[in-house]
Amino acid sequence: MSRAQDFQVGVTVLEAQKLVGVNINPYVAVRVGEQRRVTATQRGTNCPFYNEYFLFEFHETRLHLQDLLLEITAFHSQALPFMASQIGTFRMDLGIIFDQPDGHFYQKWAPLHDPRDTRAGTKGFVKVTLSVRARGDLPPPLPAPGPGHSSDIEKNLLLPRGVPAARPWARLRVRVYRAEGLPALRPGLLGSLARALQDQRVLMDPYVRVSFLGQQGETSVRGEAAAPEWNEQLSFVELFPPLTRGLRLQLRDDAPLVDMAVATHVLDLRQISHPGRAAGFNPTFGPAWVPLYGSPPSGGLRDGLQSLNEGLGQGIWFRGRLLVAVSMEVSEGRAEPEPPQAPQGPRLSRLMRKKKKARGGQTPTGIPQHLDASPSGDGPEIPGAMEVEVEDLLPLPEVVQAAWRSNWAQGPGLGRERRARPRRHSLCWRRKWEPG
Numbered sequence: 553m554s555r556a557q558d559f560q561v562g563v564t565v566l567e568a569q570k571l572v573g574v575n576i577n578p579y580v581a582v583r584v585g586e587q588r589r590v591t592a593t594q595r596g597t598n599c600p601f602y603n604e605y606f607l608f609e610f611h612e613t614r615l616h617l618q619d620l621l622l623e624i625t626a627f628h629s630q631a632l633p634f635m636a637s638q639i640g641t642f643r644m645d646l647g648i649i650f651d652q653p654d655g656h657f658y659q660k661w662a663p664l665h666d667p668r669d670t671r672a673g674t675k676g677f678v679k680v681t682l683s684v685r686a687r688g689d690l691p692p693p694l695p696a697p698g699p700g701h702s703s704d705i706e707k708n709l710l711l712p713r714g715v716p717a718a719r720p721w722a723r724l725r726v727r728v729y730r731a732e733g734l735p736a737l738r739p740g741l742l743g744s745l746a747r748a749l750q751d752q753r754v755l756m757d758p759y760v761r762v763s764f765l766g767q768q769g770e771t772s773v774r775g776e777a778a779a780p781e782w783n784e785q786l787s788f789v790e791l792f793p794p795l796t797r798g799l800r801l802q803l804r805d806d807a808p809l810v811d812m813a814v815a816t817h818v819l820d821l822r823q824i825s826h827p828g829r830a831a832g833f834n835p836t837f838g839p840a841w842v843p844l845y846g847s848p849p850s851g852g853l854r855d856g857l858q859s860l861n862e863g864l865g866q867g868i869w870f871r872g873r874l875l876v877a878v879s880m881e882v883s884e885g886r887a888e889p890e891p892p893q894a895p896q897g898p899r900l901s902r903l904m905r906k907k908k909k910a911r912g913g914q915t916p917t918g919i920p921q922h923l924d925a926s927p928s929g930d931g932p933e934i935p936g937a938m939e940v941e942v943e944d945l946l947p948l949p950e951v952v953q954a955a956w957r958s959n960w961a962q963g964p965g966l967g968r969e970r971r972a973r974p975r976r977h978s979l980c981w982r983r984k985w986e987p988g
Contacts, residue, residue, distance in 0.1 A: 591604045762801055
């Protein structure tokens, strides 16, 4: 397990160009993880100049630091601070900066997009310099300026090498089917009291939270279930290829006092995709079981290793498995038709609001019958906004589930009795044990 150390993330906001709007007063906000810095406000210009440097300090493991989100957002300042309107935003994981040869981007233009209107195109560009290094390390040498260095925006975008400047929109679909082998008692204070009183009736109310490049969606809550079944699909909208490396799956308990994380699994998108033009493929995974590991059972009132359940370290105790599937669909140049305005149902409110469902075998309404079939036309359409949608799915056939369950049992070291955590990502296991 990697040890925590001191890191410094340096962000220099130099200027902005081609910001949309008339007579705007722009400023730039930079957020790294939970820390936020703001530049000064420039009045009445679409091409402001800042040249401000921000330093973010963290005491984290390298693995956790790579998963932190870097967000650069341009705002139009109003008379009151809370009335500022967003012009556009740019997001990437710090792991993308780590992958650079010297761990930095020098004077690159971050393209801004409006998450509320993905069809509007680029909203402007912000010129920044980014660096990530451990405390005490020398800063990387500055590159020699060439003719027209960083003046051509299209040739100096804040993108990794090999990523095209024109990135299409894509929809990432995460299908959560079911879980097995979960702890019988819920974590936290109620579970500890139940263990002390030898009461085995305090079961979990599990649900799954999926996080992807700053976006977050949750399934419904299954009441008091050790083997819950969701059959739900969470859809995320993002530019392709996404500037992130991990898709976080976290099993949580809807406790009466405060929700608790039970276990976390991170899928590495680089291991379930390939960027090659000839034999490349978009992120594709499963349906497959992913193991969930976290902290060992605690006899006290407080779990001292709860951070392992949050994904801040490698778990050491088997806490169940989750049957999921992941696919990504790249959109074409056509726009999606506007949805009907008739029923104002809680489609967006259920993204963050967990809902109770009956444990019976009723078939939910509104289930898409052909999940992989694209609508009529040449291909997938451009979504209207970056919204996380939750839909119901038809359950997998029992024959398929039995085959996956059998292959899991035959896999060496993947049973419930094994306590040593395997490799962080399960793609190699899936390729080895998937049914022929």
